[in-house]
Amino acid sequence: MNTKEKFDSWIDTLSNEDxxxxxxxxxxxxxxxxxxxxxxxxxxxLNQIKNGLQQLENGALMNSKTYWTYLDx
Numbered sequence: 001m002n003t004k005e006k007f008d009s010w011i012d013t014l015s016n017e018d019x020x021x022x023x024x025x026x027x028x029x030x031x032x033x034x035x036x037x038x039x040x041x042x043x044x045x046l047n048q049i050k051n052g053l054q055q056l057e058n059g060a061l062m063n064s065k066t067y068w069t070y071l072d073x
Contacts, residue, residue: 014022
């Protein structure tokens with residue numbers, strides 16, 4: 001089964017509501033290709049990214065296993 005056939009098969013399993021969401025996601029993704037999403041971020045979002053990069057540079061990392069264990073507690 002090629003990619004198009006797999007995609008068609010998957011589409012057949014979706015409800016009308018699911019198809020609306022998929023269509024909206026594709027449209028937003030297509031529209032975003034024509035603009036630089038970085039320019040669309042607000043000051044809070046930019047600061048959050050900056051803080052995350054600083055944490056990364058400072059070695060404040062957690063592997064996924066530790067993260068999921070932490071959430072389970």
